[in-house]
Amino acid sequence: MGKGGDKLFILDGHSLAYxxxxxxxxxxxTSKGLHTNAVLGFTNMLLRLLKDKSPDFMVTTFDYPAPTFRHRSYSAYKATREKTPAEMKEQVPLIKDILTAFKITISELEGYEADDLIGTFALQAEKLGLAPFIVTADADAYQLLSPRTKLLITRKGITQLEEFNVEKMQERYGLTPSQWVDFKALKGDSSDNIPGVPGIGEKRALQLLKEYGSLENVLAQSKDIPGKVGKNLREYAEQALLSKDLATIRRNVPVSLQPEECRCQEADWESLFKLFRELEFNNLIEKIPELSDLKKRNSREPSDDAATDYFRQSTLFPDEYTAGKGIGADSLPEINKAPEEEGFSFITDDKDLEKLCRRWQKEDEFSLLLNAGFGRGKAFLAGAACALKGGEVFYIPFDNGGLFDAARFFKLLGRTLETPGNTLVTHDLKPLLKLLSKNGVKPACSFFDTLLAAYLLEADRPAYHLPVMFEEYLGLSIREPEKGLPEEETARQRAYFLGTCARHLFALRETLLDGLEARRLKDLFFNLELPLVGVLAKMELRGIRVREDIWDQLAAEMDESMALLEKEIMELAGEEFNLNSPRQLSYILFEKLKLPVIRRIKTGYSTDARVLQELSAIHPVAAKIMEYRTVAKLKTTYLEGLRPLINPETGKIHTTFNQAVTATGRLSSKDPNLQNIPVRLEEGRRLRQAFIPSSEDSLLLSADYSQIELRIMAHLSRDPNLMDAFLKDQDIHTRTAAEVFNVSLEEVTPLMRNRAKAVNFGIIYGISDYGLSQDLQIPRAEARKYIENYFNRYTGVKRYVDECIKTARENGYVTTVMDRRRYLPDINHSNYSRRSFAERIARNMPIQGSAADIIKSAMxxxxxxxxxxxxxxAMLLQVHDExxxxxxxxxxxxxxxxVKSLMEGVLPLAVPLKVDLKVGRDWYHLDPLEGG
Structure with missing residues (x-):
């Protein structure tokens, strides 16, 4: 029996295999023609689970290859599903063999699906005090969520899992677990051929459940539901109930969970080794120490006593061998002819480094990876790994004993890089360029950045970790350095890891190049993104000067403002309390002042910003609390958060620009995120007052694209009214207000213009009538009318929006003016929420992405x-369109x-680009430049 809180992982075998x-x-x-893609993917997922989640118990369920009780209830159940591919069928027994070798219990039962076993095991586990985790690719499992049972749903690929609990499900879908089967019963499920109710899709099903709570209530109230929906609900009530029965996972299957039989234990490594060898999973054998050891014992390599010191064998120049420095001969391992260590040399003295430099100069290309970091304008270097195209690898350690200093290394490297004609391949070029610049090197060679190339191919990835790139693009599994080892062993593993990565960069580069070629992205990569790396590196090194005394003054003012607000709040509340305690604030608002409860949470009543916004119309204390929180956040998050990021040596803030983060191609920044400083508030704008030029004889110049996204919309849509406004240099929001409200330009009021502005930008971002009504605090019907009027007047925009979605459905992606792509895997998804989100991206990405292309080209x-x-x-910062x-x-x-000429002429559009220039002594006090 497991202890309370022990984790039981229940794997949905067939779902994960598919x-x-x-x-x-x-x-x-395999070389014998046996398909292994499902087995490999399943095995990698299993290994990731065992490593990352540390389950106490595990059981895997499979569908039994025979009809179930659902087929008897409804003969057409799953009748439309395509037959399982033969290549898939042949792999299921192999997956079961893998599970058996891992000593993981397998469960299947005639007459039931794997889902029913999962539901039963999860319920039994809860009763035994265990914490069940269901691992699946099947959304049906949402109905099994409970306060104790969680889901791990596969997302991209097979190893990336997203965890769901009840709260997250409700946040994502607006449904409770018990409503999931009602949802399927109403809309049907084409994959299982569950009929549902004709004419009811996801959106309508969600609306009905939101209003009535359950299928039974919907059917009971169907007489009050107008139109065809009500008619179909009454006519197909029995079919809806049958659909619910088919979709409901049974939780009383005649099986019994025996925790001790499911306890995770040591795998049968011998059996696993034989299986992996048969399946030719050589990378996995190398990756798992127990299997790697078995391979060595079974190999015919020379025994340990025949081995000599690895360092002596692999030194670059054996006749000039020098021991005892850095990761020297006394700390390196015996020979191990694992693939990653063959042809591997350590550079141990200055002569070897000089000779390596001469080797570089003879090569037309080589790869280089730095074990480096860069922050707050400072660089630190622990080591460097270099590989030649022929496969030789060299590692130069900087972290043990000070073998070389960075200046010496980069001086020698610079001899090669300052000569045109050769190419350096790396992963994440910007830190390398910054280190080169810090050491006086001005490269004239060519570069290839595998990180940037991967970003252009897959802009939605959360990260571009090099070992993951190797695994996904090349099928190579490279073991990363282990944690918690002695310092020398850690250094050794890091050296081999970097060296192995450097060796395989050439192959990765070729694969990525093929992808760029196939997707017509080479021009964007070589002519924009790659050269921009150098521009951003210079901006980061340059930084922007800060006057801390300005922030001292602002902090004092904020303290005074917060003290005054706190006093006013206490007076309005009628007693003193801790403003920063949600529990005490909740008591004051809802128990003492008897204000209406807007939203309940687990710990009581919510006091978040949305709640306070509603309450501010009822009682002045809510508005004061919101004001207090705003000032407090400005002080703690921005004012106090920015100070530690000032480099004490330069007196500047050196932000880091992220070139491979946003899916639209826009730049972002971190440490600090200067784009995030809230400028709608006067206090937020005043934070910028501390940012000044480096010298007294200089000024700050701001160059800001005016309405760039709306101009791009005009260019892409070719809408005559929108184009006319920009060609006449009219105020676009005033013009839109005149169109939407059917008045002359002179009759447009400030309120009309403000609402038109919200509509203009809302249309770009795919805003709904509900979203617009919330933004403008107007009735939903009025917001809907604004949007309808907009599209009636700007018919070209409506056509463009529809065409974007149509093209995305057909191609699976959308593009910008410079052919940047964003893929939309959910654009044809059956789930309404996911499909709608993809549609919003389809209409917005070409505009946002094109704005990114334009400002990057201008830079x-x-x-x-x-x-x-x-x-x-010098260029210091890029902030949004400025x-x-x-x-x-x-x-x-x-x-x-x-600057104005270059920015406005960077890319010819159907309407002119316009740049507004401002100048001043600091970033806050900027005045329009005469003639700008």
Whole structure:
């Protein structure tokens, strides 16, 4: 019997096997022709679970290959489902063999589906005090969620799992677990051929359940539901109830969970080794220490006593061998002819480094990976791994004993990089360029950044971790350094890891190049994204100067403001209490002041911003609390959060620009995120007052694209009214207000303009009538009318929006003006919420992504112009559609004119791009530049 809280993982065998089968290419098979894609994907998922989740118990369920009770109830159940591919069928027994070797219990029962076993086991586990985790690719399992039972649902591929509890399900879908079967009963399920009710799709099913709570209530009230929906509910009531019965997972299957029989234990490594060898999972054998050891014992390599010191064998120049420095001869392992260690050399002295430098100069390309970090304008280097195209690998350690200093290494490396004609391949180029610049190297060679290339191919990835890239693009599994080992062993493993990665970068580069070619992204990569890395590196190194005394003054003002607000709140509340305690605040608002409860949460009553916003119309204390929270957040999050990020040596903030994070192609920043400073509030804007030029004779110049997204909308949609407004240089929000409210330009009021502005930007982001009504605090019907009027007047925009979604459905992706792509896997999804989200992206991405293309192109053009003209002016920041420059006073007129010209002429559109120029002594006090 397990202890309370022990974790039972219940795997949905067939569901996960199918997911793996379709996630990995069918071309994965052994030399004898046995397909292995499903087995490999399932095994990788299993290994990840065992490593990351540490289950106490585990059981895997499978569908029994025979009709179930559902087929007897409804003969057409799953009748439309395609037959299981033969390539998949042959792999199921192999998956079961893998599970058996891992000593994981397998369960299947005639007459029932795996789902029914899962539901039964989860319920029994709860009664035994266990914590069940259901691992599946099947959304049917949502109905099994409970306060104790959680789901791990596969997302991208097979190893990425998203955890769901009851709260997250409700947040995502707006349904409780018990409503999931009602949802399926109403809308049907084509994959299982569950009929549902004709004419009711996901959206209507969600609306009905939100209003009536359950299928039974919907049917009982169907007489009050108007139109065809009500008619179909009455006519197909029996079919709806049958659908619910078919969709309901049984939880009383005649099986008994025996925890001790399911306890996770040591695998049968011998059996697993034989299986992996038969399936030719050589990378997995190397990855798992127990299997790797078995391989060594079974191999015919020379015995340990025949081995000599690895370092002596692999030194670059054996006749000039020097021991005892850094990761020296005394700390390196005996020979181990694992694939990653063959042809591996440690650079142990300056002569070896000089000779390696001469080798570089003879090569047309080589790869380099740094064991480096960069933060707050400072670089630190622990080591470097280099590989030649022929397969030789060299590691230069910097972290043990100070073998070389960075300056010496980069001086020698610079001899090669400052000569045109060769190519350096790396992963994440920007830190390398910053380190080169810090050491006076100005590269003239070519670069290839595998991280950036992967980003252009898959912009939605959360990260571009190199070992994951190797596994997904090349099928290579590279073991990462283990944690918690002695320092010397950690250093050794890190060296081999970096070296192995450097060796395989060439193959990864070729695969990524093929992808860029196939998707017509090479031009975007080589002519925009790759050269932009150097521009961003310079901006990060340059940083922006900060006056801390300004922030001292602002902090004092904020403290005074918070104290005054706190006093006013206490007076309105009638007693003193801890403003930062949600429990005490809840008591004051809802028990003492008797304000209406807006939303309940687990711990009582919610006091979040949305609740306070509603309450502010009833009682002044709510508005004061919101004001207090705003000032407090500005002080703690921004004012106090920014101070530690000032580099004490430079007196500047050196933000980091993320080039491979946003799916739209836009740049973001971190440490700090200067784009996030709230500028709608006066206190937030005043934070910018501390940002100043580096020298007294310089000014800050702001160049901001005016309405760039709406101009791009006009270009892409070719809507005549929208184009006319920009061609006449009219205020676009005033023009839209005149169109939507059917008045003349002179009759537009500030309120009309404000609402038109919300409509303009809302249309770009796919806002709904509900969303617009919330933004403008107006009735939903009025918001709907605004949107309808907009599309009636701007018919070209409506056509464009519809065409975006149509194209996305057909192609699976949308593009920008420079052919940047974003893939939309959910654009044809049966789930309404996921499909709707993909549709919003389809209409918005071409606009946001094109804006990103334009400002990036402008940054590149401006940087080249500054270099060409020899300007002392420098680009400091990119914030949304704005560029900030530091400009010596004597250069201001010429620089401003060139910046404006380059930004407005960077890409010809059907309407002109417009840039507004402002100048000032700090980022807060910026005034329009005369003539700008």
């Amino acid at each position: 997911r793996a089968f379709y996630a990995l290419p069918l071309g994965l098979k 590149l053009s401006i940087d080249r112009e500054f270099e060409k003209k020899g300007f002392r002016a 560029l900030i420059f530091e400009v010596p006073s004597e250069e201001l007129d010429e620089v401003a004119a060139r």
